[in-house]
Amino acid sequence: MRILGVDPGSVQTGFGVIHEEQASLSYLASGVIRTSPASSIPSRLKRIYGELKIVMECYRPDVVSIENIFVARNVRSALKLGHARGVAILAAVNNGLEVVEYTPAEVKKTLAGSGRAEKSQVQHMVRALLALSELPEPYDASDALALAICHSHSREMKRMMKALAR
C-alpha cells in the first residue's frame, strides 16, 4: 500500500509518499509545494491543487493522510490554512482517494513517543524509520512523511488489536 502524507499550508505545503509492505516501510518521494505570498489567493490555491494532483497521478497512493488542525495563531491565519487544507482534501477526494486525518500531537506521539516532541526529533525518527541516508528536508516534507508513517502505524496497531481479540 502507498500512503501520501500532506502537511497543508498557504505558503508551503509539504508532501511525502511511502510504500508499506508487511509492516515494512520504504521512502518513495517527498517535497514542498511553494507558493508566493505575493500571488493572489486564487492562483495559490490553483497551484496547490494542481501540484498535489500531479503527485497523486505520479505516485498513485491508496490513501492520503492529512494533518488535522484545531489550533491556529488567530482567525485570519486559520482561514488561510483552511483554504489550503480544503483544497488538499479536495484533490484527494476528486482523485477517488480515501482521506485520513491525524493531529500534530498524534503524529509526534506515534513517531517520537511524546505529543510535545520537537520537529527535529520527528525528522530524525522519519530518517530512521525510512532508513534514509540524509535527513528529509525541509520540515514541511518530513512532517508530511511523518503523517504517512503515522497512518501506517495506526493501521498496524488496529491489525494487532484485531488479532489479539481473536
Added chain:
Amino acid sequence: MRILGVDPGSVQTGFGVIHEEQASLSYLASGVIRTSPASSIPSRLKRIYGELKIVMECYRPDVVSIENIFVARNVRSALKLGHARGVAILAAVNNGLEVVEYTPAEVKKTLAGSGRAEKSQVQHMVRALLALSELPEPYDASDALALAICHSHSREMKRMMKALAR
C-alpha cells in the same frame, strides 16, 4: 456580463447569478448548496466544488464575486469556513474565471447604505434592485445575489470615476 456571487459555508453555500447590461441588472438564478453536517469533510467539500462547477458550466458567468471574511466565532469555525471558501475559489479559478472579493460590510454598505445593515434589509434591497416579485430565500442565496450586485456596482463606480477623471 454575468456575475456569480458565492457566499461560502461548510453547511450551506449560497450562490446567485445576475446579468448586467449597461448598468441594468437582471436575475438569472440563485440557490443554496446544502451539505449534511453528518457527512465527512471530504465528501462535503467534493459536493460544494461539484455543485459550483455545475452552476458555472450552466450559467457561464464572467466573474465570481465571493465573500471575503476576516472574522469568525473561533479558530475551529474559521478553519471550516476556510475549507469551503478555498474550494469555492478553486472552482472559479479551475473554470478560468476571475475572482473578486467583498467583505460583508462592503456588501451591506453598497446595498443598504450601512455596513451594519441587517440581513433582511439587504434581502429587501436585492429584491428591489433585481425587480423580483418575491424575496430571494434563504439568506445565503440573497447574500450571494448581494455579492454579485456589489461587484456590478463597484465596476459602475470605477467607470464613473474614470469618466470624471477625463
